[in-house]
Amino acid sequence: MPTADDFTRPVEWLPELAYQFSQMIREWGERRYRPVRRKIDEDWREHRLVEPLLKEALVDLGINKALWPSEYGGMDIPREVLGTMTAVMSEELGRLDSGFAVSVLVSLWPMVMIAVEPHRNQRLIEEFAPRFCGEELYVGCNAMTEPQGGSDIENLEGMKGRTIRTTARLEGDEWVIRGHKLWPTNSGRMADLFGVVCTTNPSAGEEGMAYIYVPADAEGVRVGEPYQKAGMAADMNTDIWFEDVRVPAHYRAHGPGLDAKYFRELITLGNIATAGFSVGVIKDTYEILKRWVDERVVAGKPLKEHSISAVNLSEIATAAEICTHSLYMAARMYDHPETYGEPWSEKLVAKTRAVSLFCSDQAVHCTNRAMELMGSYGYSREFDVEKHWRDSKMLTLWMGGRQLDMIEITRYFFECRTL
C-alpha cells in the first residue's frame, strides 16, 4: 500500500546518516510532537509547549550539534552531505509542523557562516561551539529583516546591501551595533545568539556589509512581544533593538566583501530548507487526505473513485513526487560545488530559489485542494489540513517572497541588467 515514503527519494545518493536522522526525527515526532500538534496554535505567545520540544529536538536529538567539529562535541556533518542532510531534516520536521521545523533549523542557520568549510572561523567556533553542543538549550537567530524592508537586504545581487540600516561601528577592539530588526525566526526570548546583518558603511555596498554575532544577553539588546500570525505558531517572531550594543571585534564572521559573499550561502541553504518544509507539508497532507478519500462516501462510492476527485488527487501525488525530486537535486547541487558551482554563486542562489518557489507554491496549492476535497472537515482544526494550509503560505513569503524568487531566477537565466 503506497505511503508518503513511496514518493521517490534518490536512495543511492543518501548517506547512511540521512536515514538515521530521518528515522530518528520520525520516531520522535510521532511520539512527542504529533500528539500535541493541535495545541501549538494556542502556545504562540508563551511557548510553554514549544520550548521543551525545541530542547528535545536541538539538544536531546542533537540537531544543534550538526555543524560543529567533533572536538567540541559536534557531529561534524561532512560538507559534501550537508545539503542532503538539510533536505532530510527539513522534510521530516516539515511533515510535523513547518513552523517548528523553521525554528529548529534556523538555530543552525547563522552558524553556517563560520562553521562550514571552506570558510570556517576557528576562533568563533571555539567560542560558540561549546554553547551549541552543551546540555542546555541554546538557540540561534538570523537577524536580517528591518522595518523598512526585508527583501532589499536579501536581494544582495540587486541592492548590494545599500538599504541595511543597522550600523556597526568599530571602536577600539569592539563593534558598536545600533539598529532595529524584526520578524526573525526564534527572535524574542527564544534566541540566545543573533547573527546580525549590519553595515559599516551603506555607500560601500557589499564591502560595507558585515555579519556580526551578538549574544542576546549583551547590554543594549531589547526584544519585543511575539507577533500573532495566521500560522507558524511554533516560530516566535518579534522586534529586536540593538542600542549601542558592544561585542568583541572578532565577533564579525569574516570581513569586508567576505561576509556578503558567504551570506549568499545562507540564502541557498534557506531555499533548500524551504523546499524541504514544503515537501513535508505536501506529504503529510497526502497522508491525511488518503485516509479521508478512502473512507468518505459521496454519491454511493468512495470519494477517491470519482473522476472529478482524481483531478485533484493526481495533482497532489504529482506535486509530492516532483517536489521530492527537485528538493534532493537542489541538495545535491549544494553538496557538489565542483560540479554545480559554489553555494554563494548567483547561479546556485537562482536555481535553489526556483526549487523553493516551485515547492512552496505546490504546498499552498495542495493544502488548498486537499481542503476542497475534505469540505468543512478540511476547514476544521480536527484534521490538521487547515494548519498546513495556514502555515504553508508563509513558505512563499519569507526571504523576499515569491517576487524576489522570480526576480533572482529571471535575472540569472535571462541575464537582466536592471531587474
Ligand SMILES: Cc1cc2nc3c(=O)[nH]c(=O)nc-3n(C[C@H](O)[C@H](O)[C@H](O)COP(=O)(O)OP(=O)(O)OC[C@H]3O[C@@H](n4cnc5c(N)ncnc54)[C@H](O)[C@@H]3O)c2cc1C
Ligand atoms: C514566520 C516568519 C519567519 C521569518 N524568519 C525570518 C528570519 O529568520 N530572519 C529574518 O531576518 N527575517 C525573517 N522573516 C521576515 C521575512 O523574511 C520578511 O518579512 C520577508 O523577507 C519580506 O520582507 P518584508 O516583509 O519587509 O516585505 P518587503 O521587503 O517590503 O516586500 C514587499 C513585497 O515586495 C516584493 N518584492 C521583493 N523584492 C522586490 C523587488 N525587487 N521588486 C518588486 N517587488 C519586490 C516582496 O515579495 C513582497 O511581496 C520571517 C517572517 C516570518 C513571518
